[in-house]
Amino acid sequence: MSKSNRYVLAALVVFVALCGAWMLSLDAGKHFTTDVAELIPAGERDPEALLALSLVRERQGRVVLIALDAPAGTAPAALAAAARAHADTLRASPAFTSAHSLADQSWQHALGRLLHARRFDLLLPGWLAKQRATYAAEKPAVPFPEWLAARSVADLDAHLASPSSAATADLIPSDPLLLLVSLADQAAPLAPSPPASHDRALIWAETKDGPLSEAGQQPVFDALASAETAARVHVPGLSSRFTGVARFAAAAKASTQIEIARLNIVAVVCVLLLTILFLRRIHALLHLLPVVFISSLGAVAVTTLIFPRVHVLVFVLGSLLSGVAVDYAFQLVLARRENESYPTRLRRLALPLLGGAGTTLAGFLALVASELPLVRQLGVYVAAGLVSGMGTTLLYFALFPNLDFAPRRLVFRSALPHRLRLPLLGVLAAFAVFGLTRLHWHDDLRTLEYPSPSLRAEDADLRTAFGQTDTGSTLITRGATYAEARSHWQQLADTAPAGTPVTSIAALLPTPEAYADAIAPETRAQLAAFLTAFRASADAAGFEADAFAPFQRDFAAYLNAPAPDYETLLGNTLADLPGPLALLVHADGDGVWFLSSTPRAFTPPASAQGTLSLSGLEGLNHLFTRYRSSTARLSLVGILALVAMSCALHGPRLGLRTAALPLLATALAFAILTLRGEAFSLFHLLGALLGVCVADDYAHFAHADDPAHPQARAAIRLSALTTAASFAVLMTSAIPAVSALGATVSLIVIFALVFVETDLFSLHGRHA
Amino acid sequence: MTFRIFLFLLVAIPAFAEPYAAELSPVQRDRLVALAKPQTVTAAFTERRHTPLKKVPVVVTGTVRIDRVRGLSLSYDQKNAPVVILDDRGLLLRHADGREQTAPPEAETDLRLLHALFAFDLATLEKSYALAASEAPDGIWTLAFTRRPDSAASYRELALAGDATRLTAITLAKTPNLKTEIIIGPPRLDVPFTAAELARYFR
Numbered sequence: 001m002s003k004s005n006r007y008v009l010a011a012l013v014v015f016v017a018l019c020g021a022w023m024l025s026l027d028a029g030k031h032f033t034t035d036v037a038e039l040i041p042a043g044e045r046d047p048e049a050l051l052a053l054s055l056v057r058e059r060q061g062r063v064v065l066i067a068l069d070a071p072a073g074t075a076p077a078a079l080a081a082a083a084r085a086h087a088d089t090l091r092a093s094p095a096f097t098s099a100h101s102l103a104d105q106s107w108q109h110a111l112g113r114l115l116h117a118r119r120f121d122l123l124l125p126g127w128l129a130k131q132r133a134t135y136a137a138e139k140p141a142v143p144f145p146e147w148l149a150a151r152s153v154a155d156l157d158a159h160l161a162s163p164s165s166a167a168t169a170d171l172i173p174s175d176p177l178l179l180l181v182s183l184a185d186q187a188a189p190l191a192p193s194p195p196a197s198h199d200r201a202l203i204w205a206e207t208k209d210g211p212l213s214e215a216g217q218q219p220v221f222d223a224l225a226s227a228e229t230a231a232r233v234h235v236p237g238l239s240s241r242f243t244g245v246a247r248f249a250a251a252a253k254a255s256t257q258i259e260i261a262r263l264n265i266v267a268v269v270c271v272l273l274l275t276i277l278f279l280r281r282i283h284a285l286l287h288l289l290p291v292v293f294i295s296s297l298g299a300v301a302v303t304t305l306i307f308p309r310v311h312v313l314v315f316v317l318g319s320l321l322s323g324v325a326v327d328y329a330f331q332l333v334l335a336r337r338e339n340e341s342y343p344t345r346l347r348r349l350a351l352p353l354l355g356g357a358g359t360t361l362a363g364f365l366a367l368v369a370s371e372l373p374l375v376r377q378l379g380v381y382v383a384a385g386l387v388s389g390m391g392t393t394l395l396y397f398a399l400f401p402n403l404d405f406a407p408r409r410l411v412f413r414s415a416l417p418h419r420l421r422l423p424l425l426g427v428l429a430a431f432a433v434f435g436l437t438r439l440h441w442h443d444d445l446r447t448l449e450y451p452s453p454s455l456r457a458e459d460a461d462l463r464t465a466f467g468q469t470d471t472g473s474t475l476i477t478r479g480a481t482y483a484e485a486r487s488h489w490q491q492l493a494d495t496a497p498a499g500t501p502v503t504s505i506a507a508l509l510p511t512p513e514a515y516a517d518a519i520a521p522e523t524r525a526q527l528a529a530f531l532t533a534f535r536a537s538a539d540a541a542g543f544e545a546d547a548f549a550p551f552q553r554d555f556a557a558y559l560n561a562p563a564p565d566y567e568t569l570l571g572n573t574l575a576d577l578p579g580p581l582a583l584l585v586h587a588d589g590d591g592v593w594f595l596s597s598t599p600r601a602f603t604p605p606a607s608a609q610g611t612l613s614l615s616g617l618e619g620l621n622h623l624f625t626r627y628r629s630s631t632a633r634l635s636l637v638g639i640l641a642l643v644a645m646s647c648a649l650h651g652p653r654l655g656l657r658t659a660a661l662p663l664l665a666t667a668l669a670f671a672i673l674t675l676r677g678e679a680f681s682l683f684h685l686l687g688a689l690l691g692v693c694v695a696d697d698y699a700h701f702a703h704a705d706d707p708a709h710p711q712a713r714a715a716i717r718l719s720a721l722t723t724a725a726s727f728a729v730l731m732t733s734a735i736p737a738v739s740a741l742g743a744t745v746s747l748i749v750i751f752a753l754v755f756v757e758t759d760l761f762s763l764h765g766r767h768a
Numbered sequence: 769m770t771f772r773i774f775l776f777l778l779v780a781i782p783a784f785a786e787p788y789a790a791e792l793s794p795v796q797r798d799r800l801v802a803l804a805k806p807q808t809v810t811a812a813f814t815e816r817r818h819t820p821l822k823k824v825p826v827v828v829t830g831t832v833r834i835d836r837v838r839g840l841s842l843s844y845d846q847k848n849a850p851v852v853i854l855d856d857r858g859l860l861l862r863h864a865d866g867r868e869q870t871a872p873p874e875a876e877t878d879l880r881l882l883h884a885l886f887a888f889d890l891a892t893l894e895k896s897y898a899l900a901a902s903e904a905p906d907g908i909w910t911l912a913f914t915r916r917p918d919s920a921a922s923y924r925e926l927a928l929a930g931d932a933t934r935l936t937a938i939t940l941a942k943t944p945n946l947k948t949e950i951i952i953g954p955p956r957l958d959v960p961f962t963a964a965e966l967a968r969y970f971r
């Protein structure tokens with residue numbers, strides 16, 4: 001081995017060692033993600049997107065709903081014992097923080113105790129505000145404390161005459177003002193009781209770790225399996241079903257991994273079969289493996305070096321890299337001529353190679369400016385892969401200057417006569433314009449997900465069993481503080497139409513204004529007078545003297561104790577919320593939000609400050625429209641860079657013709673897909689950018705075409721067909737975004753190959 | 769052999785026995801069967817709720833409707849009072865604005881027993897309550913059910929009172945001073961409910 005070759009080899013080895021060491025140091029769980037939500041920037045300026053993401057990442061995403069189905073005829077006591085054993089096993093597992101059988105009302109009782117203990121702090125202010133409003137409207141002659149006492153006793157009498165009073169007999173001695181009783185209507189929807197079933201028990205559980213992390217998936221599934229075993233001790237024929245974000249995330253991850261493996265295997269087989277058609281020395285193709293390996297390694301290493309978390313879709317979408325890297329190798333090796341040294345060959349091919357790689361690099365580097373992490377990562381991945389692939393190709397094949405793939409001699413001249421080229425171009429351009437005018441966009445975040453209809457159906461069934469419906473609206477109300485969030489929620493509640501009650505934990509909390517009034521010294525004095533007047537009114541109405549001793553004791557203590565600060569009161573109360581209720585509110589350094597629901601669809605008006613209607617991830621589609629527009633702008637920048645570079649390399653006339661080839665190929669691909677009825681998305685656009693860059697490579701390679709040396713043409717043909725086949729394989733993907741990308745790129749490449757073969761743009765042999 | 773037959777009878781006789789076999793005379797039993805016979809019953813009622821909070825009971829009035837298939841319904845004359853429906857699915861409060869409230873699951877035991885009381889289902893009552901029947905010469909009769917020590921029921925005493933073949937009063941008592949007395953007026957028997965009545969007063 002010559003000294004220069006030793007340097008070349010050393011350079012390759014050092015590069016592989018550095019990249020390999022970096023890759024080995026990575027924690028795959030931390031650096032790679034399959035989470036669709038992570039495709040949206042963490043710094044997204046759209047508040048709805050941020051809130052939707054926080055809902056998934058915070059406790060809502062950790063909820064697991066479980067149904068235990070018992071055989072017909074199972075004794076209710078046995079099913080109840082099975083549900084208890086299931087919930088107990090989950091609670092004992094480190095993967096879960098809580099688990100409640102819905103038949104077990106203990107957490108609802110805990111809420112009742114919490115509200116009872118803080119009834120004067122939480123409920124009295126709102127009650128007092130209503131009474132003040134009535135007092136102001138009635139303008140009675142008696143002072144407020146006496147009026148309030150008489151009214152309270154009258155309300156209590158009316159309640160005792162109601163059949164509902166049978167359920168509140170134990171509560172009235174400590175709550176004659178009916179603070180908790182009148183709250184029941186508002187609080188009941190917060191803790192819906194699903195319809196009782198004799199053969200099904202429902203369990204609500206919350207996992208310790210987020211559903212998108214490893215710890216939030218397999219350990220959770222293991223714990224659920226153990227819990228099912230524990231439940232079967234009581235009901236041997238019992239079966240269980242569960243749903244939650246973790247299940248979808250795990251299924252999507254597994255499906256995506258299988259999909260990537262399947263697509264890659266099929267693509268490799270297709271490439272091999274095509275290669276066998278064109279080359280006689282198949283074993284020589286093993287020389288392509290180092291090029292593909294090193295370019296992919298370089299791409300992954302640089303991408304993970306720059307981005308702390310990389311979405312696996314980048315690798316799916318960036319799979320073209322192996323095709324492009326192989327293209328350069330084909331071009332370099334197949335263009336070999338007898339008695340021509342490697343450096344001479346490099347000089348001869350420098351312009352097509354640099355032109356092809358340079359324009360592709362410029363196109364993908366433009367994507368780095370995107371605000372969408374996926375697009376940025378893809379830009380870096382392909383750009384880094386191109387540079388390392390090109391470098392590896394040039395260095396590696398320097399070690400094997402006489403390598404010969406032995407291309408088959410396929411005599412296939414198909415150049416169009418010059419006189420037909422311009423009219424045909426005109427027809428094609430007109431067809432492309434016609435197609436493009438009918439193009440329409442449809443941005444849907446769900447196109448990124450691996451479809452799982454059976455999971456969706458089971459999820460819908462379980463949510464229905466838990467009493468959750470899709471008929472209403474889910475609303476989120478934000479504020480910088482508890483006070484602001486509660487005020488914003490009041491605006492929302494005030495704007496809700498009659499018959500559309502807004503259910504929220506916020507309804508159990510006083511407004512800041514009512515609370516401030518309730519703790520004011522003059523109000524305290526009025527309430528002290530009220531307590532005395534209440535005793536007298538109750539006595540006059542025929543109540544026993546000591547009927548309300550617990551109330552009088554607690555109320556006197558409340559009046560004498562210092563009132564807590566509003567933010568402290570709400571923070572402490574909401575931190576103590578039991579069971580599923582804790583998920584209806586969230587507070588952190590960024591502020592506070594309350595989750596609300598309405599039984600019927602309701603869009604909050606603009607006057608309801610700080611409230612947004614959530615419609616799941618589908619509601620974020622408008623974000624994708626924005627991202628697509630921004631990617632389109634960047635793609636235009638990339639195309640302009642491509643045209644400019646072509647013109648700089650080849651002069652304006654040939655440069656424009658060179659650039660026109662990929663652009664017409666892309667326009668025609670879009671036209672065909674449009675006329676086929678396909679709605680376009682961000683991923684068609686990304687596919688177009690990939691396709692333009694690949695097609696542009698072929699346009700540049702066509703310059704090196706020489707009828708006396710048909711190997712160059714064979715290189716383009718082989719490159720294009722293998723690339724088209726690889727992307728046609730992607731069309732079979734179940735992930736709509738990947739399928740769209742495959743269709744777009746493969747069509748563009750086929751058109752580009754046809755243009756090169758027919759020399760429609762008169763590019764051949766200019767530099768031969 | 770004789771011993772075996774004796775043993776069989778010893779085990780089998782209680783199983784075939786009528787509920788409260790010792791407590792109820794054939795006349796009393798026939799009366800209850802007759803009371804349970806009408807497919808529909810409609811009657812005015814007055815309810816006296818005794819509570820430890822008040823010196824005098826709270827008195828409300830209304831109409832009771834019984835459908836042997838659908839259960840029992842109480843509609844009160846008081847404005848905006850909900851309709852109370854007690855059937856084999858439990859208790860439902862149907863408010864004037866259409867809202868419906870069900871009783872919490874922990875009330876299931878009591879509701880099952882109250883349903884049994886209104887349906888004269890003695891077999892169910894016997895498991896939780898002992899019975900003392902009394903009969904006055906003037907035709908006034910009383911069936912007093914007293915909670916058994918091992919029962920989970922929260923009502924300590926339930927009572928049915930009547931005059932000859934008519935049920936005139938029902939008493940539900942948790943404690944001596946926390947009880948409800950329902951005085952039932954003359955009933956209209958076997959008058960079918962209209963579709964509107966069925967929709968409004970039952971489920």
